Amino acid sequence: MIPILYGLVVFALYILANISVFCLYTYDKHMARNDGWRIPERILLVAALIGPFGAYGAMRIFRHKTKKIKFYLVPVFMILHIAGMLYVAVLLLHISQ
Template identity: 50%
Template sequence: MKEFYNVLIYVGLFVNILGFILMYVDKQKAIKHQWRISENTLMLVAALFGSFGVYGGMLVFRHKTKHLKFKILVPILIIIHLVIINYTFSHKI
């Protein structure tokens, strides 16, 4: 069972790093007026437990911080993810 929790941790780290990198790439593309990563893709990564990375990217790169969808949904996803993570690791599902 320990291996299962290790996999969860590694997958969580990967998804959050991916979310952070996607926010950086999208910001750079916005600056250069190039093709962008869709908001739906960014929100999907956030919803799939990448909310910490996406939110970190919002703060560090000052990206999507004026978009109401991101200002509201990403922090809500963080709270939901914290509850799920706490429940999962405290109850050893």
């Protein structure tokens, strides 16, 4: 059985990853407004795969990359993460019984 402390550490890292991705998207939007160096879309998409909730939040709040077809993948990444979390939760419940 996974100790609760490990679960909390994993959860904290996941939250940190999503906050980092949110900041990355925010930075790119700031640079877009100021004609600065932009982050390549490929990197933004990989970051969204790691932290889709942060990416989606920044996309909605700052209206960034919302018209690009490639970035329609971000909600799909969110669904995959939710499905993965549910799968792990069911496994942990099954193991603990």
